[in-house]
Amino acid sequence: MSDIRQDTLELLEWPRLAEHLAGFAATAAGRRHCAALALPDLPAESRRLLQETTELLALDGLSDGGLSLQGAEDIAATVVLCAKGGWSGGEELLAVASTLGAARRLRRQIEDPELRPVTSALVAELRTLPELEQRLLFCLEEGGRVADRASPPLEGVRRQLQGLRAERRERLQELVRRFAPLLQDTVISDRAGRPVLAVKAGAAGQVGGLVHDSSASGSTVFVEPQAVIPLGNRIRAAEGEERELERRLLGELSGLVGQEAEALAHLQQVLVQLDAGLARARYGQWLGAVRPELAEAADAPFELRDLRHPLLLWQERREEGHPVVPVTITVGPQLRVVAITGPNTGGKTVTLKSLGLAALMARAGLFLPCSGTPRLPWCGQVLADIGDEQSLQQNLSTFSGHIRRIARILEALAKGEALPEGAAPAALVLLDEVGAGTDPTEGSALAAALLRHLADRARLTVATTHFGELKALKYADARFENASVAFDVETLSPTYRLQWGIPGRSSALAIASRLGLDPGVLKAAADQLEPGGAGDVNRVIEGLEQERQRQQEAAEAAAALLARTELLHEELLQRWSQQKEQSAELQEQRRQRLEVSIREGQGEVRRLIRRLRAVGREAHAGGRNAGETARQAGQRLRRLERQHRPVAERRDHGGWRPAVGDRIRLLALGKAAEVLAIADDGSELTVRCGVLRLTVELAAIEGLHGEKPALPEPPPQVRIRSRRSPGSRGPEVRTEGNTVDVRGLRVHEAEAAVEERLRGANGPVWVIHGIGTGKLKRGLREWLSGLAWVERVSDAEQGDGGPGCSVIWVK
Template identity: 35%
Template structure:
């Protein structure tokens, strides 16, 4: 990438935003060397790493990396067998410890099944040195001091030093607090030449003996080492020398251990620096609310609501910018201060960020191309030293760009052809645009020349654009309008500001009719676009509302269909029971009529027929669903109100409805527990709730009658048909209540009427699993064995 374009588009300011987010020298080095790439595979790799960093920042708070030091000079010293000091060894130990922790962090991500695009491969390049890391962290404190655990000799020496110092302080206290304290300038113990002394008044020097180590500026105080602590100070000094020697030996030993691992340590530092850089890119993306760009294989740019990254996102106006699909050149016209230049910089800087592996300030699914170079000629760059005017400076830059641009370059030119005679400048601008078009370069240029508005219509793969201007408020909106050239608003603005009408009229008369017609056409296009945009926004809102309503209706219809199916299933089951009961009753009535006919011989009395017909008609059910008692009963089960007793079907628990939380959801009180339940999982119940059962249990004594026990055998011999059938019905019910699995009905052989009646009843009863005659030794066909469900 050419440096002039990077500087013009302020790419360094974007890099500066990341500086404060880095914690390692390796990360800072990567940022300093960051340049937009031109290889799509490299760019995609960088973007994948940024995506991984953004995911880890969102899910885990980022990769945990502390502030690290630059190990390059330390490793160079190890290469010449020099010993590192405590602070330098502590810095190396921190890098090794961070490397191990980072590797563990990514191993845990793998165990958590968190999928990354790229960073897990990067982290696997870390070489952990557990023994060396433990040795360093044990021997060296984080602040660089050698710890007592570094060696047994050092621990013993420091123990002697401590005991000697305690003994010296104990003896010196006799001077500070004893009778001789009055001979001291101050009752304190201090140090001179690394030896313990007391401040003695000059006139009492002879009372202490020992060695004088210092004198106050006034000469009134001598710092004396009393005679009885001289030997102790000598012993202390000797121990301190031994301590320094042992520390130096330990540092030399640790340095020697580190030396063979210089390459692994520096490789780890490099990986940690790279991860630190990825962390910074992810943090900047979050701060900017940026999104991952998609790389176009066809060289197309489609930025959705992109804004300039260096502007306040709360006030920056976002625009849709597209290039390379239907057109390769955009000519932006319109008045000054309307946002043309910032639009050029937004496009260029966004493209540079994407090719540097950074997320871009645009909506998701925005597409960028891969350009081999991004050229920019923006701003007034006249040079006094080189005696170049504004026009000459721009032309010199454009000549360089024309020499270097290719079919895969992006060129951004502000005020093309400006700074000279308008007629010649417009002609030169058209010729330059044609030259870039012949190369195949993508170009976006701004201009005030009306001739270039026609150029945008006439040339293939070229379009006009403008920055929207609100004629009512006389203020720019900074919105980019693709496909519409900009118009001059000088006369309207001047008239609004109060310029005399005669001057405005004179100016209009001096303006060519073609210019007025063009401005009128542009104004009409802008108004049409505004109406179309408003209509589109209104239609989008209506479509969104209709879509939401459609989804709700589909959901409610599915729920209705489910409930309807459930209720019909229940109704069919109930109807089957009714049919079975009706069949059983009709069989009884028919049998009774036959019995009457057999007894009376001549026929059945009319009143008996009428009575039988009435009983048969009573078995008839209303065929309409509207009056169907089964469906009505099922609907009533789902007609819920607060305070109703219900059963939660999925749990089999009884509770009370508290309140309806939304259209199809209720809050249910299950004892001490409150829970939200879908109404499809609820059913009205007359059974007591958990609380009611507990209360009844507490205050009710339950009596049971165990005298009446269900029998496993019923004997019908000698009984009339009707009484026998009624007794069979009661017998089966009792057996079911008693949980009997098998019973026997003795009906005898006789005429076979009882046997046939029993058989028909058992066939119609859904609770009968099977039945058959008893074995020959247990009654044969004179008894029926029944198995119940």
């Protein structure tokens, strides 16, 4: 009997997810590690892996081009061979040197215990052996060739070989020129590592030497001339000596590697862990995933908002599949069993697999493709019965296959209960079509009993079913909850939306009708439904769905009404502001005309004074009287100037308030008028001036005796934008509902928060990120530029935060 845990991994397609993860690894060893992705046995190890993923994701974003494992190779086999006394080739030893260099660079980038405590602890004990690296690089050249500088004897032998080969080459060229008429070709060939000349068959004796080969036609023989045979023998001997010296040096270098086998093995293990952690970070970033929170308590709630199946996301993005519809799973601490009902192809099985993969991914240190911050308990046991296990070879029916697998699930749960208190992990059980494959009555009873049994032993059991009896378990046991997948009967297509609290209703008759089944058969089937049975239940469910739809439509209508109200308020404020500006403009024009008149009068007075001073002694007394008259005229002009200063400069309002029927003076016209009506807020008056009926502000009047009115409190300021972006579906009104504050968050956390708000947006969204270093703003702008459904992003207006706040317009 196979292990049910391994069967569950196969059913949830965990190996396929591991293959996708392996594609983000940088080294062959890292890819093998990810492809065989193991699940930690302790919650603390899972939390450590999540923290490691978080630290590497942040560091990868800070580094130019990201963290690089370039030069890191799989040296495990080389280290084992050298540790046993064997010797490796030059390329393998050179790979050890490059791996040491890559590890040293990574340690410099990572080591920061305050910012990155987990990854810093991982590389803290890492020995990069710089002396061994330098020795290997000194003795080996690119391609693994032993360098001349590695040994003086080796250098001497190679210099000798170079001279012998040059001498043999010169002699062969001379022989080619001498025997040119006897040769078929002037090219010097090679046979068995010896140089030969292509000599005509009849002239071999004239050339003299050792025949190594002949052509297929027999017209050409390949002769090594006698003159170069001794040189060839000496070269062969020197080459043998060279090989022996190289072998001796490689053996020495292999010995040095073998002496550090323990440190090198640890270094290889650390590099594989770093590569796997970086692969987890990049895979999560590619998915748009966020870090989950693993709760300490086994009965902690499940909070997974907009969870998307990672394999379907891969299919959508890499294989141009259909868009993935997210599901939201919220399970409180008291719930133990969730029964999902609804028609086939509605997404029930995908929901099961998404939840199972989410629990496994969080346990393995992977981020989850969700919105917000997903929270769930650490599930040490994820057990599933999904699909058909019919086997003709074992004479097993579908029902028998399900029962065998469920029996192994119960056995695994029993073993978990046998652990000491506090050590038993939380168990997640996923059952697809529980009780199916046999008589509906017996299958329904068996399924109900099984779910009650699992409610006592597993943290959460999620089961899909078509049995209507299971929908009623919720009303007898508070640990049960219903959910359903929606189905559009009009279009005969599933919506893949998960609805909580409402059981699914059977749509078999409606679907059959749409597909053209005989009406008589459909009527007979409808009459066959027992009163108070499935027909009544379906009518109740249909009523609940209709009520829910009406509530949703009412909420949308209320939102639209609010939008229209805000637009009307905006228009009224604009008109009030325009009227206020026009009144102020008229007052300013009157003041300017008065100032011009006063300046002209002052100029006339100054000219009069100058003429009086020019009068002679005979008119001295009369001149003094005229000067006094001019001085008095100037004083009257200054008093007139103070009286006609702008209204904004008058500080003393006196507390006077006009009443209906009072006579007041209009400052702009300088005429008296009668008060006919006063606005509710007291800021505006309706007056009659002669035949004119006007609406003026309180600040534009005064009493007939110069009383200044007490101005009312200014109206509340409402931040409303008058522009609307093309295609926007809501008013451009900044409210708490369309504003998200991401200050203090990291870029990936801010992206998750903004994406969550954008998915429910009905207009522009304001994102408050602050100014600071600008990294958060740049990171968000780069991410938003890659989203096809974002139309544009701009800085907010100065009153809304300016550069510290961005406005996002969705299509």
